[in-house]
Amino acid sequence: MSSGLGTDLLARLSRATRRGAGSAGEIVAVVAPAPVVPAARLVAACASATPIVLFQAPPRDDEEPLGIVGFGEIARVEGSGPERLVQVTSAARKLFASLREERDADAGSAPGPRFVGGLSFRTEAHHEPPWTSFADASFSLPRWIYVARAGEAWLWLLVREEDLASERSSIEAELASIEAAFVAAAQPAQDAPSHGAGEGAKIEGTSREAFCSLVREALDAIRAGEIDKVVPVAASRVCPTRSLDARAVLARIADAYAETTRFAVQRGERVFLGASPERLISRRGRVLSTDGLAGTVRRGEGDASLVRALLASPKERREHALVVESIASVLGPRCASLDVPETPTIRSLPNVHHLWTPIRGALHDDTHVLALVEALHPTPAVSGTPRDRATAWIAAHEPDARGWYTGAVGWFDAAGDGDFAVAIRAGLVSEDEAWLYAGAGIVEGSDPPAEYAETRAKQAPMLVALGIV
Template sequence: MAQPAHRYPSLLQALETRLGSLLRQHGGGSGLLSLTLGTPELAFDRLPEGLNNCSYWARPANGRFLLGLGVTASVEAQGEGRFRALDAAFVEYRRLWQAVDADGLGFQPAALAGFAFGQEGAGDVPNSRLTIPTLLVQRREEICAMTFTCDRGGSPDAVLAGWMTLAGEVVAALDRNAPPSAAVLLQRFSSQPDDAVWLARVARAVTDIHAGELDKVVLARSIRVRSTQPFVPAALMAALATRYPGCIHFTHFFPGGGVLLGATPESLVSLAAGQVVSDALAGTDWHSGRLDDEKSLHEHRLVVNAIVRALEPVCGFLQIPARPKVFELQELRHLRSVIRGTADSGVSLLNLVERLHPTPAIGGAPARRALDWLARHGEIRRGWYSGATGWIGYDGDGEFAVALRCAWLDGNEAELYAGAGIVAGSNPRAELEETEAKLNAMLRVLGGQV
C-alpha cells in the first residue's frame, strides 16, 4: 500500500477496509466491477501536483471534475468507423459491468476518451482512444467520490493492493499545494507552417471560396516555444482555471512522455437523460471591435446550420437561438449559440459525435469539400488538437469538448495551436492576427502571466 498522506491516513484505512469487504461481496465472475465510495474529506477541485500518468477533465463552472488513473480496459481505433468502434466496445463493456454505488451518492463509473481531428494518424498519440480507468476521482458540486474498477476475474488481494496504491498517490498529490505560477522567459523558435506559407494558403482559400468551391475552411498553424525551466502541468492548469473558469479544462499524460493540456471554450456535444446540447462557436474579436458584422455572422450561421442538419435526423425537437450571444474570455470574444434538442431513443453520445465532428467551426463547410481542400493543401494537425476530449458515464450520458486553446508539453518545450475560419470576406493578415491572439491566450499562461 502507498504511504498515506499525513492529513488523510484515516481515509485510506477506511477505504481499504470497505473495499476489501465489498470485493468479497461482489467479486468473482466475468466482466467489470466498479465500486464507488464517498470521500467527503478530499478537496478535489484541480489537477493534483505530481501525478504523471493520468487524465483530467473538468467543467469548473458546473462543479464537475474528473480524474482518471490506471487502465482497467481500453480500446483504440482509427479510420472511417472509429467512433462506431469505440461505441461498440463501450456497449460490450457495459453488458458485463456491475456498478455499486456503496454510499448512494448518485455517482457512476465512466470512461475517458479523446480523438484526433482526422480519421487517420495522430503523431505520437492514438488516433482515438476510450479508457475505463482503474481509479476515477469525481467531484460534482460539493460532493467527492472515488470509483474503483477491476476485472472481476482478478485476484482480490492483487486488485485491492493496486487500488490502494493509486488511492495513496491521489491523496498524497491532493495534499500538496500546486506550485505558484512563476514568470519564465519563453523563446519562440519555430512556426508550422511559416507565416508566408500560411498567408498564401489563406489567400488561396479565399480565391477558391469566391470561385464557389467551398463556403468556409479553417486553417490551423502551430508555434513552438522553449522555457528556461520544465513546464509544470498542475501549475499551468491552476493558472488556466484562474483565467478561464468558464471553459472546459483537460489534461492527458501519454506513455511517450508528452502532455496535452488546455482550456477550451467549445463543447462539441453533451448528452444527459436524453437531452442534447451542442455549441456553435464561430466569429472572433480580439481588439474590442464589432462582432455583428456580416462576415462574423455569416461564419457563425454556417456552423449553426451544420449542427442543426446533423442533429435533426436523430432529435425529435431542436431549440435554435435566433441570434448568437457574445462569449467573453479575457482578451478574446466569440459568437456562441447553444443548440439544444431531445435525442431519439437508442441514440448514443458517440453516435452524436460521429454526426457532428468536424463542425465548420474547426473544419469548414461543406464538410467534405473543406476536408478535401485541407488534405490537398497540406494541412497537418498534430495529436488531438481540434479533435475532442471527454467522458462517457455508465448510463451513456457524458460530454465531449473540442480540443482548442491547448498545448503539447515535452519537458521545457511546448507546441501551441490555433486556427482561423476563412470565408469570402477574410483578409489574410487579419486572420494571422486572429491566430496570434488565440495563441497568446496560452502563451500568457506558459509565461507565468496569470
C-alpha cells in the same frame, strides 16, 4: 490526510470482494465520498499515477459544474478509421457489462464510472509526430476516478477481481499519493515558479507570411466556388529552456480560464491539454445541448465597441451562420424538439469575444453521445463548408499535422450520457517541447493579416499557461 479516505476505500474494497462471486474478468468498482477540490489542481498535486485524464466543465446557468479526474488505467479502448467510435462504443459496452459497482448508502448518488478520452480531427493510417502515441480515438477507463458535482465529490477505485491480490500493495501506494494530493489541492493556488518554459524559451512555427499565404490560397478556393468556408490551423513549437511540467501547465490554464472546459489526456510522455470555450455535445438522458461558436474578435481597448462591431459584421455573422445551420441540420432529424436562437449572443473570454448560439434539444431516442459526436464532428467551426470539401482542402494544404487539435475531448458513461468539448485553445506538452495550435475561419471577405492576428489571440491561454506572455 485525516479524512480516512484511503482506509475507508480499502475497507470497502475488502468487503466488496468478500461479497462478490469473484468471476474472472469481472471489474469491481468501489466508491467513497471524497473532498471537493479543484480538479486540475488535484492532477497537478499527484505526480505519480499515470496516465492522467481530466475533464472539468465550467459552471453554466442551469447546470452544475462537473469535474472528472482519472489516474491510471484499468482499460483503454481505441478505434481507428471511419468506424473508430463504433469500435470504442462496442468495446466500452463489454467493459461496462463486466463492471460490478459496489456502493454503500453514502455514495448512492455518486455518478458512475466513466471513460475519458478523445479523438483526432481526422482519421489517419498513422499519426505523424508529435501525435504518434495518440490513436484516432482513445478513451481510458481509469483505475481511480474522481468525480465532483454540485458541491459533492467521490473517488472510485476499479480493480480486476483476479488482480486483487497481486495489486494490493501498488493500490495502497497510489492511494497514499492521491490522499496527499487532496491535501495539497485544497491549499490556496500558488503559482509555482517552475511551471513555465523558462527565460529565453524559443517559439518556432508557421510564420506570419506562411499563414497569410495559406489564407490567400483558401480565399482562391472560395472565389473559385470550391468551398464556402475553411478553417486552416497553424502550429508552433515551443522549445523551453527548462523541463516543462505538463501538470503545472494544466493547473495554470485551468485557474486562468475557469469559464471554459479544461481538459487533459495523457498518452505516453505527452499530455494534450487545453481550455476550450466550445461545447461539441452534451447529453443527459434525452436532453442535449451544444454550442454554435464562430466569429471572433480579439479583446482590447474599446471592448464594448469591439463587441458591437462583431455583432454587426456581415462577414462574421455569415461565418457563424454556416456553423449554426450545419449543427441544426445534423441534430434536427434526431430530435423531437430543437431550440436554435435566431440571433447569436456573445461569449466573452479573457483573450477574445466570440459570436455564440447556445442550442438545446430533446432526442427522439436514447442515441449514445458517441453517435452524436460522430454525426457532428467536425463542425464547420473547425473544418468549413461543405464539410467534405473543406476537410479535403485542409488535408491537401495544411503544412503541420493537427492530430487531436480541433478533434474532441470528453467522457461517456454506461448509459451513453456524456460531454464533449471541441479540442481547441490547446497544446501538446512534454518535458522538452510544447506544440501549440490555432485556426481561423476563412470566408469571402477575410483579411489574411487580421486572421493571423486572430490565431495569435487564440493561443493566449496556452502561452499564459507556459509563462511566455
